Amino acid sequence: MKLPAASSPFAELGLSAALVRAASQRGYVAPTPIQSAAIPLALEGRDIVGCAQTGSGKTAAFALPLLQALDTWRPAWRRTYALVLVPTRELAAQVGETIRALAVHLADPVKVAVVFGGVSVNPQMMGLRGGAEVVVATPGRLLDLVERNAVKLDDVNLLVLDEADRLLDEGFAEELARLTALLPPRRQSLFFSATFPPAVQQLADGLLHDPVRVEMPATPGDEPPAxxxxxxxxxxxxxxxxxxxxxxxxxxxxxxxxxxxxxxxxxxxxxxxxxxxxxxxxxxxxxxxxxxxxxxxxxxxxxxxxxxxxxxxxxxxxxxxxxxxxxxxxxxxxxxxxxxxxxxxxxxxxxxxxxxxxxxxxxxxxxxxxxxxxxxxxxxxxxxxxxxxxxxSPPEGGIKGxxxxxxxxxxxxxxxxxx
The missing domain is CATH 3.40.50.300 (P-loop containing nucleotide triphosphate hydrolases)
Structure with a gap:
């Protein structure tokens, strides 16, 4: 027997019935620890620093509150509400697919544009024509599109950095600085990362306002579960x-x-x-x-x-x-x-x-x-x-004597x- 939306653990986080239904169809039975901790805070509009291992459900932790906020913000014309920056093409495609799937039951359709390098820029420019409420991008290609006037970032209300440590490892620090300078100073920002080295902390300190740090028990040095x-x-x-x-x-x-x-x-x-x-x-x-x-x-x-x-x-x-x-x-x-x-x-x-x-x-x-x-x-x-x-390899403690x-x-x- 199918549980009504109101009895779902996702509904208890404050999510709408449409998003709870979509989460169920994606096979999400119960929120993961990072989702339980981050989603209510994100719905409150707080800036978040989320530190959790890969495979912990970070994408839904920002995608669900992103879509709920967007569903209540519907201008007469299509503008970019949320920007999600990721380090790789594959992650961009997967994040875009997840956001589209979770938006399927919203009253109004959400246009999600996924842009990354390594392919022709022209189809991506065509995809941005008329605007897109959510843009998922790698930094280099997004800068290219901004310079071509294919996308504007001055209406972005929500910035998400996914795999923030990898963004810096891949040498995107300069591109990130150029992009964030184009964003409105008053916005919500969510950072998610599997590790949190000093460079990521410095980036967060410069971009986030009074953030809440959400760190899961499985810290970066621990053995991944299972x-x-x-x-x-x-x-x-x-x-x-x-x-x-x-x-x-x-x-x-x-x-x-x-x-x-x-x-x-x-x-x-x-x-x-x-x-x-x-x-x-x-x-x-x-x-x-x-x-x-x-x-x-x-x-x-x-x-x-x-x-x-x-x-x-x-x-x-x-x-x-x-x-x-x-x-x-x-x-x-x-x-x-x-x-x-x-x-x-x-x-x-x-x-x-x-x-x-x-x-x-x-x-x-x-x-x-x-x-x-x-x-x-x-x-x-x-x-x-x-x-x-x-x-x-000697036994633990070595061979005495x-x-x-x-x-x-x-x-x-x-x-x-x-x-």
């Missing part, structure tokens, strides 16, 4: 055969594999295809159409394996993705968190596997230290690393890059 982590020791040259073996033996239906470079994504994908696995590369040099097609085929199951560079680490939502593999380790512990966060989303369980070589062992130990958790080391029969390739031989010391020095 993700089982494993580290597999392997020689560098054996990683591709091992990857193929684990995909086949584990009967993984879909897997996202992170590599360090565009060349590696193409090279490993080609080797897996030659071995009979449906695999494709995913990197920044692909056209937007090609990237969209790869993700659609992974979602549908037409592709079994996608080899991605770190440009895919954030912003991608791949429903029900069961496995993430770190073929190459990420550059930072923060990137590790975002990579493995592609699985185990929305309450589902996930598996994260990292390949650890002799050269990367010291770096993986740093990742473990930053997340405050040791990840079990494993070896796969037939793919064990060569003798003495990796230093033995054991004297280190000269060979032991040489191994440790090699692992730390000192040999």
């Amino acid at each position: 993700i089982e982590q494993h580290a597999v020791e392997v020689d560098t040259a054996q990683r591709t055969p091992l990857l193929r073996h684990m995909i086949e033996q584990g009967q993984w239906p879909r897997v996202l594999v992170f590599v360090a470079t565009r060349y590696a994504s193409e090279h490993v994908a080609d080797k897996l295809r030659r071995a009979g696995l449906a695999a494709a590369a995913f990197h920044g040099d692909l056209s937007q159409g090609a990237r969209t097609r790869v993700l659609a085929e992974l979602n549908s199951g037409a592709l079994r394996v996608v080899l991605a560079t770190d440009m895919a680490a954030r912003g991608l939502h791949i429903p029900g993705l069961p496995v993430v593999v770190n073929y190459d380790l990420p550059r930072s512990p923060t990137d590790y968190t975002h990579r493995i966060g592609r699985t185990g989303r929305a309450g589902a369980t996930g598996l994260a596997v990292s390949f650890v070589t002799a050269a990367s062992e010291a770096h993986f130990r740093l990742i473990e230290k930053r997340q405050g958790q040791r990840v079990p080391r494993e070896r796969v029969a037939g793919f064990e690393p060569g003798e003495a390739a990796l230093p033995a 054991r004297r280190k031989s000269k060979k032991d010391k040489l191994r440790e020095a090699a692992a730390a890059g000192k040999a």
